[in-house]
Amino acid sequence: MAVVWRRARLVERVPQNATARTLVFTVPGWPGHLPGQHVDVRLTADDGYQAVRSYSLAAPADGNRVELGVQAVLDGEVSPYLADALPVGAEVEVRGPLGNWFVWRPGRIEPVLLVGGGSGVVPLTAMVRAHRQSLSRGAFHLLYSVRSAEDAWYHEDLTDGHPDLDVRLVYTRKAPPDTARAPGRVTADDLAEATAGLLPASPVYVCGPTGFVEAVGDLLTGLGRDPATIRTERFG
Missing domain, CATH: 2.40.30.10 (Translation factors)
Known part of the structure; x- marks a missing residue:
């Protein structure tokens, strides 16, 4: 069409x-x-x-x-x-x-990791919402890097405690008082924890500013993730 x-x-x-x-x-x-x-x-x-x-x-x-x-x-x-x-x-x-590369197709059952920086969470939220609608049993993990709690998008969608969605926010400039992790960019340790529940062929979707996407991609491959499983969407 x-x-x-x-x-x-x-x-x-x-x-x-x-x-x-x-x-x-x-x-x-x-x-x-x-x-x-x-x-x-x-x-x-x-x-x-x-x-x-x-x-x-x-x-x-x-x-x-x-x-x-x-x-x-x-x-x-x-x-x-x-x-x-x-x-x-x-x-x-x-x-x-x-765009037909950076997509999640309802019906897939393997666990998925989503990594978003700032407004890069927008297409990832579409995936989260579609995952819920499809009643897929594959777990979704979201690592969301954002400057502060006030800058986060889609708070209700991403923090409602859905059993098949695991969300971790990484604050880069100002973290809430009860946050154990100090503010800073996404690290290899953050990603190691986020990828722990994935299968070797599980897809990883990374979206955000160009520098963020490239840095996360390098960290993922450094952790042994197959580059063929990493899908990226960048802007800026």
Whole structure:
């Protein structure tokens, strides 16, 4: 099926933190998508100028409903407008779904490790939600690196105590008072603990800024993980 531009109407905006938003659109004719995929969003100004940016899908397929995670970037051309200025009821254009490598397919039963940095947790949350809907018995482990508790996305989805989801937050700048681990970047020890319950062929999904993804990938291979099992999605 050809990937075409479709009209998308904003129906809801949900704050995630001071600069991050979940945007919910209705997209007539949406063909569905897999958790982990993304879309292109196109804005067109009154003078005809167009800007296109890519955003991850934050939820599994649900009819014509499309949920995106948008982090407002300082001095950004598109993200601040989408995050805070696009009126509910207004339309943009979306093209997708895009990407077939960084996806989790419902029905798989092996344990999975998700490693997210900052807004990189958005497509991983789509996988978590799809995993719950599919009633898969394979355990999900999420290692989420974030500056502080105030910066975390999807707090309710990731901290509800679901028995098949193990979540560990790694704070890089400021940790809550009751956190035993000192603030700092993800280490080999963090990943060794996170991979302890995986099988040799278990997939590992890593998403975040380029530097974060490369560092985590190097640590994983240093721990003996097969590079063929490591799937990455990066930005910035």
